[in-house]
Amino acid sequence: MQYLVEQGSSHREVLEKVKARYGDAAQVLSHRTVRSGGFMGLFAREGVEITFYLKDDSVREGEKKKADIEEEKRRLLERVSQEQAIQQVLSEVRSIKDSLVESASRAAPAESEHPTLAAVDALLTDNDFSSWYRAELLGRARSEFSLDALDDYEAVEEAILEWVGDTVRLPIPPRAVKPRVLVLVGPTGVGKTTTIAKLAALHNLGIGGLPAQDVRMITIDNYRIGAKQQIETYGSIMRVPVSSVETASDLRQTIAMYRDTDLILVDTIGKSPRDAVRLAEMQQILDACGPSAEVYLAVAATTKTQDMLDIFRQFEPFRYRGIVVTKMDETGRVGNVLSALAETDKAVAWVTDGQKVPQDISPAHPLRFLMNLEGFRPNRPKLEERYGPVARGT
Numbered sequence: 001m002q003y004l005v006e007q008g009s010s011h012r013e014v015l016e017k018v019k020a021r022y023g024d025a026a027q028v029l030s031h032r033t034v035r036s037g038g039f040m041g042l043f044a045r046e047g048v049e050i051t052f053y054l055k056d057d058s059v060r061e062g063e064k065k066k067a068d069i070e071e072e073k074r075r076l077l078e079r080v081s082q083e084q085a086i087q088q089v090l091s092e093v094r095s096i097k098d099s100l101v102e103s104a105s106r107a108a109p110a111e112s113e114h115p116t117l118a119a120v121d122a123l124l125t126d127n128d129f130s131s132w133y134r135a136e137l138l139g140r141a142r143s144e145f146s147l148d149a150l151d152d153y154e155a156v157e158e159a160i161l162e163w164v165g166d167t168v169r170l171p172i173p174p175r176a177v178k179p180r181v182l183v184l185v186g187p188t189g190v191g192k193t194t195t196i197a198k199l200a201a202l203h204n205l206g207i208g209g210l211p212a213q214d215v216r217m218i219t220i221d222n223y224r225i226g227a228k229q230q231i232e233t234y235g236s237i238m239r240v241p242v243s244s245v246e247t248a249s250d251l252r253q254t255i256a257m258y259r260d261t262d263l264i265l266v267d268t269i270g271k272s273p274r275d276a277v278r279l280a281e282m283q284q285i286l287d288a289c290g291p292s293a294e295v296y297l298a299v300a301a302t303t304k305t306q307d308m309l310d311i312f313r314q315f316e317p318f319r320y321r322g323i324v325v326t327k328m329d330e331t332g333r334v335g336n337v338l339s340a341l342a343e344t345d346k347a348v349a350w351v352t353d354g355q356k357v358p359q360d361i362s363p364a365h366p367l368r369f370l371m372n373l374e375g376f377r378p379n380r381p382k383l384e385e386r387y388g389p390v391a392r393g394t
């Protein structure tokens with residue numbers, strides 16, 4: 001820093017001089033009184049001396065500018081590095097995305113994108129087929145159809161319908177015994193009693209190519225008010241005797257009493273499958289029906305796949321030979337039933353599709369399900385060629 005000195009006769013005079021020469025740049029540091037002029041110490045005059053320095057504004061301005069530029073540069077660099085970091089993150093995201101897309105396309109081959117398969121999958125979903133069942137069908141289509149062949153939607157649809165039909169398994173015909181004892185189990189309200197009544201009428205009258213048989217009905221559903229009356233009403237209309245039993249030994253005696261008849265239909269309690277006491281009781285009752293008794297499990301077609309699987313499992317102790325799918329008339333979607341049957345490899349014995357006794361029952365047949373699928377166009381003659389004609393009655 002540069003220090004300067006100026007003298008004058010008064011403080012004010014010196015300040016004015018300094019100001020005139022250096023303007024606002026002069027910054028006073030100190031002042032003192034001095035003697036000036038005269039001769040040999042004589043006639044000297046008293047004056048003022050001011051020490052000051054110049055604020056180098058230009059330098060400071062330059063310095064300020066430089067500092068500002070430095071600051072700006074720093075900010076810029078910071079922004080650039082932030083930008084670079086963002087870009088890096090973005091490029092990483094992009095590469096993750098690319099690898100995901102790549103692995104997805106590797107997991108599901110290009111064929112899965114084929115419009116035919118996409119359309120078929122959408123139809124299957126609409127029909128309530130389980131994801132497991134859909135994956136099975138689409139996997140098979142991918143392996144059996146070339147990319148070009150997939151362009152033929154009708155051919156793929158036909159194949160899918162056949163594959164679905166092939167999963168409908170019918171029970172092996174039972175060994176002929178006399179009397180044949182047929183037991184229906186299942187959750188409450190699915191239509192056991194109604195189904196028993198339908199079967200009784202058809203066999204008793206000999207409808208649908210069946211010989212007229214000597215039929216009996218036994219009910220153990222004495223718990224629900226009106227249940228006994230319900231089956232007795234059917235019995236009196238159809239002239240089929242009905243017995244109501246309370247215990248397993250009652251049942252054993254009643255079956256023994258009916259040993260000369262052709263068919264004994266046993267209607268069971270409609271208790272929840274979660275009711276362990278009732279299930280244990282039922283087990284005793286089934287034992288009383290004898291080793292050759294045929295047990296069937298009734299489930300409503302409107303039941304969700306998972307619930308149906310639960311019911312299948314809960315009634316497993318009764319070693320049922322097959323399923324009776326009831327209330328088919330109440331739903332246009334049967335994919336849930338087909339999925340549950342296929343997943344557990346259960347046979348399906350009868351299908352019921354209404355409340356009318358005895359008309360609304362028929363033996364299970366793949367076409368009963370295939371003709372019920374929404375959005376598909378099953379070729380009936382062709383399917384009948386494969387599975388045989390659909391019969392009414394049992």
Ligand SMILES: Nc1nc2c(ncn2[C@@H]2O[C@H](COP(=O)(O)OP(=O)(O)O)[C@@H](O)[C@H]2O)c(=O)[nH]1
Nearest residue numbers: 188189190191192193194270327352353354355
């Ligand atoms: N829509 C329809 N209703 C049915 C069918 N089967 C039975 N039902 C009705 O379902 C209700 C319960 O039937 P029920 O035989 O008493 O059931 P259970 O408790 O299993 O013996 C009754 O109103 C029946 O008329 C069917 O196939 N379709």
Ligand SMILES: [Mg+2]
Nearest residue numbers: 192193221270
């Ligand atoms: Mg009942």
